[in-house]
Amino acid sequence: MKVLTLNFLTCAVKTCKSSADSFPLHPKDAELAHDDIEINPELLANVLPRIDWTALRTTSTELGFPELPAQPPTVEELEADEALLKELHSLLLETQMMEGKLVCGCCGHEYAVREGIANFLLPSHLV
Amino acid sequence: MASTSSSLPSASAAPAVARLAAGAPEAETNGIANANADAEAYERANVHSVYEAIAPHFSATRYKPWPAVAQFLNTLPRGSVGLDVGCGNGKYLGVNPGVFMVGSDRSAALVALARDRLKEEGGVLPTGTGVKNAVRDETSDVTNTTATSGSRSSKEGITDVLVADGLSLPFRDGAADFAICIAVIHHMSTRARRQDAIRQLLKCVTAGEAGKAAGKVMVMVWALEQGSSRRGWDEGGEQDLLVPWVLKTPQQKQPRQPKQSRKQKKGAAAQHGQEGSDAVVVAHHANKSGEPPVPGPVPGPAQDQDQQEPAAPATDAGGGVSHTDPVFQRYYHLYRKGELEEDVLAAGGLVLESGYEKDNWWTVATNNGPTLSEEQ
Ligand SMILES: [Zn+2]
Numbered sequence: 001m002k003v004l005t006l007n008f009l010t011c012a013v014k015t016c017k018s019s020a021d022s023f024p025l026h027p028k029d030a031e032l033a034h035d036d037i038e039i040n041p042e043l044l045a046n047v048l049p050r051i052d053w054t055a056l057r058t059t060s061t062e063l064g065f066p067e068l069p070a071q072p073p074t075v076e077e078l079e080a081d082e083a084l085l086k087e088l089h090s091l092l093l094e095t096q097m098m099e100g101k102l103v104c105g106c107c108g109h110e111y112a113v114r115e116g117i118a119n120f121l122l123p124s125h126l127v
Numbered sequence: 128m129a130s131t132s133s134s135l136p137s138a139s140a141a142p143a144v145a146r147l148a149a150g151a152p153e154a155e156t157n158g159i160a161n162a163n164a165d166a167e168a169y170e171r172a173n174v175h176s177v178y179e180a181i182a183p184h185f186s187a188t189r190y191k192p193w194p195a196v197a198q199f200l201n202t203l204p205r206g207s208v209g210l211d212v213g214c215g216n217g218k219y220l221g222v223n224p225g226v227f228m229v230g231s232d233r234s235a236a237l238v239a240l241a242r243d244r245l246k247e248e249g250g251v252l253p254t255g256t257g258v259k260n261a262v263r264d265e266t267s268d269v270t271n272t273t274a275t276s277g278s279r280s281s282k283e284g285i286t287d288v289l290v291a292d293g294l295s296l297p298f299r300d301g302a303a304d305f306a307i308c309i310a311v312i313h314h315m316s317t318r319a320r321r322q323d324a325i326r327q328l329l330k331c332v333t334a335g336e337a338g339k340a341a342g343k344v345m346v347m348v349w350a351l352e353q354g355s356s357r358r359g360w361d362e363g364g365e366q367d368l369l370v371p372w373v374l375k376t377p378q379q380k381q382p383r384q385p386k387q388s389r390k391q392k393k394g395a396a397a398q399h400g401q402e403g404s405d406a407v408v409v410a411h412h413a414n415k416s417g418e419p420p421v422p423g424p425v426p427g428p429a430q431d432q433d434q435q436e437p438a439a440p441a442t443d444a445g446g447g448v449s450h451t452d453p454v455f456q457r458y459y460h461l462y463r464k465g466e467l468e469e470d471v472l473a474a475g476g477l478v479l480e481s482g483y484e485k486d487n488w489w490t491v492a493t494n495n496g497p498t499l500s501e502e503q
Contacts, residue, residue, distance in 0.1 A: 004227065010297060012292070017300060046205050047285075093285055118297075120291035122292070
């Protein structure tokens with residue numbers, strides 16, 4: 001599971017979705033791995049506007065990465081700043097959460113991540 | 128990363144053919160909650176557990192994208208964020224390298240396959256004969272493709288996969304620019320659930336508000352009208368069926384009976400699975416007594432070996448059917464003409480485009496904003 005993916009995920013429990021506490025999910029006991037992926041500045045710039053930056057900052061901090069700037073870079077800023085490009089590429093695309101849990105801040109449910117795959121199937125009482 | 132082993136079910140753990148444990152979903156019950164729980168249990172037995180059991184085999188016959196779906200994906204703006212709900216082995220995830228796609232599936236076994244294959248192929252699934260021995264076998268070369276090492280090509284898209292139920296998706300509302308749901312919704316056993324599945328998809332994409340392009344959802348389902356196929360299904364026929372998947376076991380060096388070789392394709396694809404063989408058809412919704420559906424005879428000439436399902440255009444999945452090959456039954460609701468559009472409207476969506484492609488209906492719809500809030 002990529003950090004980028006985490007930015008689009010919330011709790012699968014329907015009643016949690018309207019709560020601000022359900023996003024982003026909070027990593028717990030996370031084991032991270034690093035994939036080597038060739039950098040693609042264009043794709044990164046294109047996806048940037050779709051990212052919830054505030055949530056990304058939270059996730060980044062919770063995973064132990066250095067704090068991200070308060071405001072997202074503009075596409076122009078990103079394209080001009082090679083160091084920032086590399087940092088975001090590394091965080092969003094190359095960092096994988098391999099093991100651990102994703103915890104909903106609303107209902108407290110913990111979703112398991114195993115071998116890099118998060119499982120959002122709910123126990124029957126939560127469906 | 129050392130995550131090569133997947134947790135596929137062993138053959139011995141596979142459910143038996145006739146395991147139609149749960150009652151028919153639309154049978155009389157004590158209320159909506161019960162009906163929904165029944166439908167869920169029914170789908171668990173007649174869809175989910177089957178895919179867990181046949182996952183590697185199924186995956187090996189699923190590598191060609193439907194042209195209509197590929198075209199939809201290839202016309203998306205670069206940098207779009209999309210979902211593939213019911214992604215199976217992930218064959219659509221790498222179609223457009225300019226977008227970021229997250230695939231989800233109810234089957235952990237299929238998701239693990241999708242992850243492994245995307246990793247090995249660098250985002251591009253093998254075409255043609257890449258996967259030989261579909262059946263899990265320690266001694267077989269499950270894939271003859273070579274894992275690439277080191278840095279991957281920048282021409283790939285970004286993809287990820289996870290396990291989720293189509294009716295309880297973990298995607299935040301409006302998160303995506305598009306979503307596809309191919310050959311999935313016809314596995315849901317009540318109309319309310321099929322419409323709810325479409326509603327969940329629509330909620331995942333951006334609403335068409337001022338200054339914002341409305342997200343698009345493409346849905347494709349198996350059609351009732353299959354006049355050009357040899358399955359024998361067509362307008363006016365039964366829409367709720369159990370369709371067999373014959374799990375081909377590796378051919379042993381034993382003499383074949385003439386009956387088996389009659390339909391045998393020339394060697395090549397003999398170890399692929401296919402479905403539709405000896406198509407047993409079950410009309411479970413005709414049964415209102417709450418009894419589990421019971422297999423019935425085949426109405427019409429549904430005996431050919433070349434049958435495909437929506438997810439598999441033009442695969443050559445021939446092969447003789449041995450009496451020892453396990454057969455799994457999967458529930459299908461075959462959509463009649465116009466029904467998919469009706470379901471999109473009922474879910475609060477707006478139909479942009481519709482079409483028919485070789486035994487399938489498809490539609491592209493948008494999130495129509497306020498109407499979606501009428502969720503049940
Ligand atoms: Zn929750």
